[in-house]
Amino acid sequence: MTASDKSASDKYRERHQSKPYSRRRAAARAAWLQGSLSLLVSLFFVLPLLFMLLGAFKQQREVFLGSFIPEQWVWGNFLEAWNGAPFGRYFFNSLLVSIIVTVSVVLTSSLAAFAFSRMQFFGKGLLFILALGPLMIPGDVLLIPNFITIRQFGWQNSYPALIVPFLASAFGIFLLRQAFLKTSQELEDASRIDGATPLQFLFRILMPVNAPALSALSVLTFLGIWNALVWPYIAISKDEFRTVQVGLASFTNLEGSNVPVVLAATTLVILPVMVVYIFAQKWFIDSAASSGLKG
Amino acid sequence: MSVSLRRLGQALPYLLPALVVFGLFTYYPLWNVIYMSFTDADFLRAPNWVGLDNYTKMFNAQEFWASLTITTIFAVGVTALEVVLGMMLGFLMNAKTRVTPLLRAAVFAPVVISVSATAILWLFFLNTQAGPVNRALALFGIPPIGWFTDPKIALLGVIVVAVWKGVGLPAVLYLSGLQGISRELEEAAIVDGANRWQVASRITIPLLAPTTMVVFFISLVGTFQSYGLVLLLTRGGPVGSTELLGYYIFENAFQFFQMGYASALSVALFVLLALLAWMQFKVSERRVHYQ
Amino acid sequence: MKKRFAILAAAFGFGGVLLGAAQGQAKRTEVTFLYGLGGELGKAIEVMIKGFNESQSDVTVKGEFSGSNYEGVVTKALAGIAAGAPAADILQLEVSYWPRLAQAGALEELSKFDGFKTTFDNFWPVFKRQADPDGNGKVFAMPWNNSNPVTYYNPDLLAKAGVKEADLRTYTGMREAAKKIKAATGLPAVAIESFPWVLEGAIASNGGEIVKNNRLNMDSPEVLEVVNTWAGFFRDGTAVVSNANSNLDFCAGKFAIRFSSVASRPNIKNNCKFAFKVAPLPYFKKPSVPVGGATLAISKISPDKQKAAWQFIKWLTQPEQQFTFIKMSNYVPITRPTSELKAFKDYIASEQGLDMGVRQLPFARPRPSTGAYFQVTTEIVKSLESIYLNNTPVESTLKDLVTRTAPLFK
Known part of the structure; x- marks a missing residue:
């Protein structure tokens, strides 16, 4: 701390202490204001979810009628959704x-990011552009050609169709390269002196040191795949391999749907992620925040 | 040269897993799409080479320009809201009140929910005739609002849902940006008699510029290609008022079987996204330069 | 040496035949069936599949829901064609979607199969015309779950306005009734679809045709009169455009009258607290309703599978199976023998309006069967929404629509 800093915060403290009473009242008022604003904003985000939950417990005939709270709590809707x-x-x-x-994205991204951040080689610039290119190509545009490829491999209606096209991620490479670049060169030099191979350095030092970035990548990748809809919908038409999000679509019906059951099914689909999220909330937010996206 | 070539040999094993996947499932199909954009491919007959026909058709199609306009309004609207609201939420989430933990949980919760679930619950929530929101408004004598059914309002309706679903990530990025800013500058300004608003506008917000830059471009590039919500909420209607470019492509490819035309549209979208990425690169380069 | 080899080969060949026969007895031919109905109707389809599989021992049908509606079936069928392998052996195709796939040579011609003629001849004439629009005897899709639209109404709201069911018989009469309902209840009277299904019937009832001479005929005087009358409801403030949740809105008492498929009845019944009633679809000059629902088609597959698929389709058209399906879904009978079953007659007499679908069959008309109509439909929807919601002038909007869609018919 420099001298001028010290004097500034001293002055700050003095100002605070000079009018203790009104300051404290102003702070209390500000806190109260922030608190109620926070509550209001939270409500905006939670309300649609709350109504989904309440709707899921209603009788079909009172979804859009009667009180907002179900007159009768129909647990059967969840049973029907689950059995549906x-x-x-x-x-x-x-x-x-x-x-x-x-797991695969973390691995392939780490490997590629390691090469891009720690090695010099011929054609690096071009290869880097190739590795980041997919970020700019709207994935849905590639649906049909990819579907044809999957068929040619004989992978229609199978796990590889859902997995293989996503085994690597341009975003992951970008993210981890940023993180690896910030890791000091000394660590690498030290480990080389200890006789570690580049792979050992990557797995034993570089990756553990960058755990926040890896966990951010994991969270975002997991969510992206868990919530994917269009590709699994196109690639799979058998129940054995169908994913949750596609399964959710089977509850809507051309001639009118059973809305409470649809809402119950939606609740069931959201529930596991929400439970994990509520328990790991801090980790989720920290991960997303430390995704190295801060520029 | 030979040394760096040998080094390439050393680097390749690290790069190959990713590059093989990209080659098979991004570049090979991309090449196909570019090729198809010069044909009349519709899957039903063997494709014929038609030269630039699809591109001429695109530039002459009123729907293309309309969807481009709608996409721009949507992307800019969502991006502006995510930057402004994201920042405000970041400030609010940085406060220390008893409600703050709830706020942090609530704001980020929609981020973990899928687009299909989001669409289902908002269709219910904002249903025109008898949805909970319009029923509540009716208590105040406000007639039903056509959130997804009134051509003047539907795009706004979709934007509201997109922001609800998407603003959590920017908010968290701003929160962590705020936590990374040292308090001393702000304290010094307060000592010099600046009020809260002056501190925020002259010191804190400028210091958040890197975060703003990232949020701005992630949001813009993301919203330019997104159409999932529109597919599930409005199907581009009413009167084409929510026909985003992505949905226009989907419609032409998977409903009208016009793969050639849809491919030309995809190439246009790709060029647009590449342009945005190039702009981002230029801007961030200049920023680095001035720092 | 040569001889011995020949004997050996013959023995092997014979053995192969025996083996094949044994396998044929033990093994059932498996065919896949891709359908486009989810929810309760999807369950009804699965019940039929199960019934078929248990009824015989040669064929096993495996049902696959498209994960979306009829459009989903087409999307998947297309992706299958692109990839060179059919998405499924049997496809459920909406009545106006199959021509496009048939034109592309993706569907098997059905008239060559065993018992085609007797099966086909039993269909109601309108379904024959829908399945064979050129009348050349070539059929690519068999009628199955077919419907037509009826008028559902809320008797309580009508009573408040002193409107009787007879007032709803014609569109012009209904327009006056709608004003009364609006005045008495403050609610919009009727929900009108921008999808042109009911409209096709209204146009036919006015002596017009929506597609004529391979062009969209919506600039003709007959069509203009229909659309002007329908737009009149919106100008009067007595109509709303219907959407996916309209059954629920109707049951929540938010408007009084809804035109919808007979197959919507199970859903409306589950949602309505009040005793809704069913009336015939209104008309202009003479009653007319459009056919709706879907057909069953067979993809280009091996002869064995074709035969198996055909066996399933034939089974479904038998009166008993038809009746089982109708009880769950409220679709109309597609064959005359079904509508003459005593059990069926008793069933449709058991509730008000259950008979409306079959009563309307004599004046039902096929939907347009041009391959281009599917894409044209989205343009029609856009233009009608613009007339209804944005108040654009009827004549110029429709003229623009006809010009815009002309290239699609080429």
């Missing part, structure tokens, strides 16, 4: 696919 589609299987599929893709 093989949700157990869907959850298993989503979980399996999301986990494999997440």
